[in-house]
Amino acid sequence: MPLPITYADVAAAQERLAGVAHRTPVLRSSTADEIAGAKLFFKCENFQRMGAFKFRGAYNALAQLSKEQGEKGVVAYSSGNHAQGVALAAKLLSMPAAIVMPSDAPAVKVAATRGYGAEVVSYGRYQEDREVIGKRLAAERGMTLIPPYNHPHVMAGQGTAANELVQEVPDLDVLLVCLGGGGLISGCAVAAKQLNPKIRVIGVEPEAGNDVQQSFRSGKIVKIDTPKTIADGAQTQAVGDLTFAVIQALVDDIVTVSDAQLVDAMRFAASRMKMVVEPTGALAMAAAMSGGLALAGKRIGVIISGGNVDIAQFAKLVG
Amino acid sequence: MPLPITYADVAAAQERLAGVAHRTPVLRSSTADEIAGAKLFFKCENFQRMGAFKFRGAYNALAQLSKEQGEKGVVAYSSGNHAQGVALAAKLLSMPAAIVMPSDAPAVKVAATRGYGAEVVSYGRYQEDREVIGKRLAAERGMTLIPPYNHPHVMAGQGTAANELVQEVPDLDVLLVCLGGGGLISGCAVAAKQLNPKIRVIGVEPEAGNDVQQSFRSGKIVKIDTPKTIADGAQTQAVGDLTFAVIQALVDDIVTVSDAQLVDAMRFAASRMKMVVEPTGALAMAAAMSGGLALAGKRIGVIISGGNVDIAQFAKLVG
Numbered sequence: 001m002p003l004p005i006t007y008a009d010v011a012a013a014q015e016r017l018a019g020v021a022h023r024t025p026v027l028r029s030s031t032a033d034e035i036a037g038a039k040l041f042f043k044c045e046n047f048q049r050m051g052a053f054k055f056r057g058a059y060n061a062l063a064q065l066s067k068e069q070g071e072k073g074v075v076a077y078s079s080g081n082h083a084q085g086v087a088l089a090a091k092l093l094s095m096p097a098a099i100v101m102p103s104d105a106p107a108v109k110v111a112a113t114r115g116y117g118a119e120v121v122s123y124g125r126y127q128e129d130r131e132v133i134g135k136r137l138a139a140e141r142g143m144t145l146i147p148p149y150n151h152p153h154v155m156a157g158q159g160t161a162a163n164e165l166v167q168e169v170p171d172l173d174v175l176l177v178c179l180g181g182g183g184l185i186s187g188c189a190v191a192a193k194q195l196n197p198k199i200r201v202i203g204v205e206p207e208a209g210n211d212v213q214q215s216f217r218s219g220k221i222v223k224i225d226t227p228k229t230i231a232d233g234a235q236t237q238a239v240g241d242l243t244f245a246v247i248q249a250l251v252d253d254i255v256t257v258s259d260a261q262l263v264d265a266m267r268f269a270a271s272r273m274k275m276v277v278e279p280t281g282a283l284a285m286a287a288a289m290s291g292g293l294a295l296a297g298k299r300i301g302v303i304i305s306g307g308n309v310d311i312a313q314f315a316k317l318v319g
Numbered sequence: 320m321p322l323p324i325t326y327a328d329v330a331a332a333q334e335r336l337a338g339v340a341h342r343t344p345v346l347r348s349s350t351a352d353e354i355a356g357a358k359l360f361f362k363c364e365n366f367q368r369m370g371a372f373k374f375r376g377a378y379n380a381l382a383q384l385s386k387e388q389g390e391k392g393v394v395a396y397s398s399g400n401h402a403q404g405v406a407l408a409a410k411l412l413s414m415p416a417a418i419v420m421p422s423d424a425p426a427v428k429v430a431a432t433r434g435y436g437a438e439v440v441s442y443g444r445y446q447e448d449r450e451v452i453g454k455r456l457a458a459e460r461g462m463t464l465i466p467p468y469n470h471p472h473v474m475a476g477q478g479t480a481a482n483e484l485v486q487e488v489p490d491l492d493v494l495l496v497c498l499g500g501g502g503l504i505s506g507c508a509v510a511a512k513q514l515n516p517k518i519r520v521i522g523v524e525p526e527a528g529n530d531v532q533q534s535f536r537s538g539k540i541v542k543i544d545t546p547k548t549i550a551d552g553a554q555t556q557a558v559g560d561l562t563f564a565v566i567q568a569l570v571d572d573i574v575t576v577s578d579a580q581l582v583d584a585m586r587f588a589a590s591r592m593k594m595v596v597e598p599t600g601a602l603a604m605a606a607a608m609s610g611g612l613a614l615a616g617k618r619i620g621v622i623i624s625g626g627n628v629d630i631a632q633f634a635k636l637v638g
Binding site: 027028030047049267271272274311318 | 586590593594631633634637
């Protein structure tokens with residue numbers, strides 16, 4: 001069976017995103033290099049619009065809807081970065097958007113989503129199923145459901161992050177990518193391997209939620225209970241079938257890091273690199289700097305996937 | 320009397336810094352644009368090596384020393400970013416460096432300076448004069464004293480920050496620059512006015528330490544008591560004669576912001592732009608976003624000068 005996306009899809013997404021998404025900077029830190037014993041190139045998606053790579057995939061998906069679909073609008077269920085990515089993309093494309101969020105979602109996230117002009121549909125986290133609500137809304141209103149990762153347009157859009165990085169730094173030995181549902185790593189693996197076939201692509205999951213590592217090793221999708229980790233963007237229970245197909249074909253390994261290693265990486269990012277990184281966004285960085293991988297002397301691409309962390313929580317974690 | 324530096328000096332500094340200093344990114348924020356009612360282009364020197372623009376001027380000065388001067392080494396007196404800039408530049412150029420720091424300087428700064436291989440010479444802040452100690456060390460050891468701002472090579476080096484920004488964004492209406500001793504704004508004004516003669520260059524001082532504003536208005540250098548402000552990098556008592564000559568000739572206005580406005584800007588930078596900015600580094604940003612200037616509809620360059628703030632203090636300020 002052919003893979004669900006090709007490099008042409010990523011290249012087309014890159015065209016769609018030109019002048020819309022930020023071309024995020026690639027930052028260096030000689031201190032980080034010393035700690036890792038390698039040369040690290042940080043692709044900073046925490047500086048992407050709405051603070052995370054998710055804008056790329058959401059915009060790429062919405063931009064491909066038909067005129068009629070666009071007029072009816074889009075639905076997403078998420079309390080995190082995907083919701084805000086869809087809300088912002090819908091705003092830019094003048095589409096209605098409904099975001100299904102738990103009624104106990106942080107007020108700041110609800111406000112941010114409304115700030116992008118989206119309708120927030122609340123549900124009781126313990127009584128109702130957000131997927132059911134999302135599908136019902138889509139059916140009732142004729143809206144298009146935009147899944148957070150298991151969709152070819154979303155995956156291709158996320159791949160533009162690695163496409164930009166590998167174009168800017170063509171001779172990387174390894175690419176480390178934060179891993180939740182697999183949208184980012186699947187798109188990035190397609191782009192990176194096309195531009196640099198020798199590159200090793202490694203996914204990084206939280207230790208407590210290593211479902212993709214288990215799936216990767218066993219060859220079939222493993223579902224786990226919602227993991228307890230500060231990496232809230234990687235609390236997925238299972239990878240998608242489309243993202244998993246790409247991961248099986250193109251990803252070289254999947255490793256894990258602990259919450260303590262995430263906090264260390266966040267503190268380093270703040271104190272030495274002057275960046276706010278959310279826990280999930282620090283997965284790849286933590287793997288690069290915690291010494292568990294054989295990276296000595298190599299050139300390593302590290303995707304920092306986002307920076308959306310409540311600033312009081314951030315201060316508590318790193319202060 | 321001719322100005323102490325010309326654009327040729329900034330251009331030559333830019334060549335010396337190529338491949339040594341980071342070419343820092345210019346970041347955008349649509350939320351910041353909305354708040355300011357203008358288009359803001361943030362030149363992020365908090366991502367510069369050692370965390371502040373000061374590396375530019377220090378390296379440019381040290382790189383122009385003779386072989387003999389380089390072998391004898393350099394002295395700087397500073398507890399802040401200039402010290403670390405000189406220490407890092409000396410390390411890269413394999414020169415000995417002695418940094419005169421108060422005995423009560425934060426341990427983290429002492430450690431960072433030693434980490435760059437420099438010798439730290441302690442003195443009692445209330446018993447001794449660091450300038451006298453610096454000059455004595457220079458005389459005894461034949462070392463070259465590198466002043467923090469009032470030196471043509473330092474000024475020209477700092478000007479490369481605006482040189483890069485205005486090359487990347489040629490059609491700015493206004494450039495806002497953080498202002499302490501005047502090293503950054505003097506170099507930046509020379510570069511910006513050369514590349515874009517219509518640009519207005521505005522310096523931003525802490526309200527409590529507006530000595531340069533007073534000097535600018537009265538036409539002669541005014542000295543004040545050490546001001547009480549969280550902007551520790553702008554606690555200068557008086558501008559230099561060389562930097563003042565450039566400020567008088569090329570700067571269009573000098574404005575001030577309060578400590579509360581600095582904290583607001585730092586919090587916005589952290590929560591929305593995912594950046595750690597030190598209080599002094601937020602001066603220009605605070606002026607752009609606090610509504611005191613007539614910026615509506617304009618294109619504004621904003622130099623964020625540094626991000627070196629103790630992370631616990633940062634967490635306390637913005638958390």
